[in-house]
Amino acid sequence: MGRRSGIGDMLTSVYDPNEDGVIAVAQTEADMEKADYDSVINALVSLAAAHKTQHQSGGTDELDVTGLTGAGGLGLMVDGVAGRVLRLIYFYISDGTNVGTIKCQGYNVWNGDLIAEVDNIGKGATVGVFTLEADGTKLVIDASAFSGNIKFALVNVVRGDPQTYPSIYPEKYGNHLRLHFYEFGTASSIDISGEIGTGQIRMHIAYITDA
Numbered sequence: 111m112g113r114r115s116g117i118g119d120m121l122t123s124v125y126d127p128n129e130d131g132v133i134a135v136a137q138t139e140a141d142m143e144k145a146d147y148d149s150v151i152n153a154l155v156s157l158a159a160a161h162k163t164q165h166q167s168g169g170t171d172e173l174d175v176t177g178l179t180g181a182g183g184l185g186l187m188v189d190g191v192a193g194r195v196l197r198l199i200y201f202y203i204s205d206g207t208n209v210g211t212i213k214c215q216g217y218n219v220w221n222g223d224l225i226a227e228v229d230n231i232g233k234g235a236t237v238g239v240f241t242l243e244a245d246g247t248k249l250v251i252d253a254s255a256f257s258g259n260i261k262f263a264l265v266n267v268v269r270g271d272p273q274t275y276p277s278i279y280p281e282k283y284g285n286h287l288r289l290h291f292y293e294f295g296t297a298s299s300i301d302i303s304g305e306i307g308t309g310q311i312r313m314h315i316a317y318i319t320d321a
Contacts, residue, residue: 188262188318195258195319197222203249203302204310206230210303214240214249219314225255233303246301251287258319259285269312276300278313287317 126133188194199222206213211232216225231237234244239255242248253259263280277294280287291300302311 191320193321194261195221195321196316197257197319198314198316199223199225201225201313201315202310203306205306205308206232208232212242212249212303212306214251216251216255216315222317223256225251233301242303245299246303247291247299249289249291249302250283251289253285256287256317256319258321260287261318261320263287263315263317265289266314266316267311268314269310276302276305276311280315280317287315 122129198218198220200217200219202213202215202217204213205211206229208230211230213227213229214225214231215227216223218224225239228238228240231240231242231249233242233246235242239252241250241252243250260282262282265278265280267276267278276291279290279292281290282288291302291305292298293300
């Protein structure tokens with residue numbers, strides 16, 4: 111076969127006029143002006159930046175992460191475990207109808223549980239969701255009163271009547287909540303069944319459950 115001779119079809123003067131080794135048409139496409147392609151000067155191509163915004167929560171093109179590992183939603187993770195729930199109730203304790211007993215009730219304040227009133231809770235007895243221990247110094251609220259098992263709780267006493275406010279130490283007791291009543295100054299436990307009088311002890315209970 112004979113060898114082709116003569117001038118080829120591709121001339122440097124046409125396809126690489128500045129002789130930089132880049133075909134002129136490709137060079138033209140690559141010559142992106144920042145003012146046009148990165149108008150906010152954030153190192154992102156403007157069109158791509160706008161599309162990214164659409165994927166965010168509430169965007170027109172929001173991504174569905176259901177089923178992805180770690181996609182459990184924005185949950186409380188106070189101890190590194192997803193799914194914890196923070197709750198707050200207003201809790202009352204007053205003298206029961208029968209002598210030597212108490213009456214309890216809880217109201218939802220924020221994301222909390224409604225605990226129906228239970229009367230005549232005596233020492234060493236379980237009535238409804240409440241158990242008053244034999245010496246009257248600790249009150250257990252059963253896990254069934256709460257949405258999920260108790261993991262942690264804090265108590266703030268907001269009113270005591272008479273004016274001797276008891277100190278209350280809340281503790282996780284199994285999956286239940288136990289309130290321990292004591293005198294802060296002497297660190298001695300208080301038999302709550304004989305200390306309330308005609309008024310009420312009112313408190314906020316903030317607690318965390320596992321669901």
